[in-house]
Amino acid sequence: MKLFKRILLLLLIGVAILLYLNYSKLNIISGYASKYMASGVFLAGRSEASLVQNDTNMPLVKLAESEVNQDDKYASASVYGLMNRKAIYREGLGAVLVNGGDEKDLFRLTPNRIQPRDTIPYPYGQGEPKDSLFPEIDYDRLNKAVGLAFENLEVQKTRTVLILYKGHLIAERYLDGFTKDTPILGWSMTKSILGTLYGILEHQGKLEMEWPAPIPEWKQDERKDITLNHLLRMQSGLEWDEDYTKISDVTRMLFLEDDMSWSQKEKDLIAPPTEIWNYSSGTTNLLSGILRQQFRSHQDYLDFPYKELIDKIGMYSMVLEADVKGNYVLSSYAWASTRDWARFGQLYLDKGSWGGKQLFDSAWVDYITEPTPDSEEKYGAHFWLNAGGKYPDVPGDLFSCNGFQGQHVFMIPSKSMVIVRTGLAEEPDFDANRFLSEVTKSVR
Structure with a gap:
């Protein structure tokens, strides 16, 4: 005792x-x-x-x-x-x-959504995918590559994998408890949704990337020179601590603040714009607040992502979560099924064209994949890059949406591939380079 x-x-x-x-x-x-x-x-x-x-x-x-x-x-x-x-x-x-x-x-307005059903095969419609066989694909090697992601599940913790090739579904696998319809939290993959909304507005002639950020409080100090381009490239020079292990700028924003869209607005410059690269979820939510300013009403702001992007390409499972004040938390909180995350990747492989209409200019893909100075060629404009060889055994033209715990939408134009992987572990526990290398090598 x-x-x-x-x-x-x-x-x-x-x-x-x-x-x-x-x-x-x-x-x-x-x-x-x-x-x-x-x-x-x-x-x-x-x-x-x-x-x-x-x-x-x-x-x-x-x-x-x-x-x-x-x-x-x-x-x-x-x-x-x-x-x-x-x-x-x-x-x-x-x-x-x-x-x-x-x-x-609590803010209670809800976005209006229009979700027509069709029989067009996935990923371009709501119908079942076509049964497609490509002679240049080694399907045995492809299936083994998909299996790599599900090896040693207690460590890698992969939940879903999906692969599109030339706009056709060629591989798909789900952990027990998950299906093609299960919404997955994208975490920072959401940032690429935000970036795309700016590409759409630019294509519509409603803004330009070199415009100064429209924040009145900045007009009288050195922050007046910060442009939308600087913000999209995470090179504004604004102070921000993106540390999730302690009480920091990012954890205060996500878990303690009512209005996340202005969390970085009061921050001072720690360097002139373009001189440093500093990854910041506060920057993305600041851009969400600036996005709100482009519309006459809050309802128009809420409707815009669904009307011009999400529902337009059939990502009907996607939901963007909002803060207490009704601002979309576009740094972190988009949920969508694995199939719908893949649709988003296909939109980029198709350079913004969907259903015969151009959602954003094809040159936007060149813009977001241009390496940002001081990012070690790993970051463009709200998208991650392989230009610097982060994945050494994978084509250098790969670009991706990345999120906490290894959420990924990989786009590889040279291989005509979209590869989605979701889970609860990231590198080094999940070996993305090995997985991607084997998948891409399955195409002769």
Whole structure:
């Protein structure tokens, strides 16, 4: 009995020390758990048990205990009863963390969506994919390459893989519990959606990339020289700390602020525009706020991504989540099925053309794939690049949408391929170079 009491005491002391060292992070931990749980259950249709066992089973976050209210559509979480956070699901806008304000004041407008059904084969329509065989493809090698992504699942944690070749579905595989219709959180793949919206507005003649950012507070200081191009390339020179391991600019924005679109607006310059490259989710949400300024009403802003991009190319499963004030959180919170993420990649392989209409200028692809100075040729304009050889055994023209925990839409023009991989682990646990190399080598 004495030994048991000593062990229990040691465990309690350990928990107390852990809580003391991480107390300032509890808001973030319980915020992450409740937000992910609300989105996972009400948007993605996942079970609470699966989310706890897999998605929130990660360092520190797994300390949180979550509860889901099915009737009122919200989730709450706390860490040993401390720092309780609540996330409410709003139809059409996804889940949002309540940050202490009156829940009655939550933004409630919803985007209008037009989703006609057709029989055109996937990926260009809603019909079933064509059965296609290409003589230049070694299908045995292709299937083995797909299998690589699902080896050692406890480490690689791949959930879905899909491959398009010349606009045809040639491979698709899902982990148990996931299907072609399961929405997957893209995390920072969402940034590429934001970038594309700017490409669409440019094509429509409504803005230009060299325009100064339309922020009145910047007009009287050195920030007046920051352009939309600087922001899209993450080279504005604005201060920003993108560190998810502590209370930082990005964690405060995502888990503590009501209006994420202006989180970086008050930041000072740490260098003149173009002199440094600094990856920033705050920059993307700032661009979301600037996007809002392009429309007469908030309803027009909400409708625009669906009307001009998402529903236009049939990504009907995609939902963009919004903050408390109704601004799209385009740094991180787009959900879509694996098939719909692949549609987005195909749009880029087709240089912005869809159904005989040009959504953005073909030159936009050249723009977003031009390496940004000081990014080691790994970043363009809200898209990642292989120009610098990040994946040494893969064609250098690869460009991609990348997200936390290894969410990827890879586009390889020289191979006419779109490759989607989603999961809960990234490099080095998931060997993207090996996987991509084997997939591309399956095409002779």
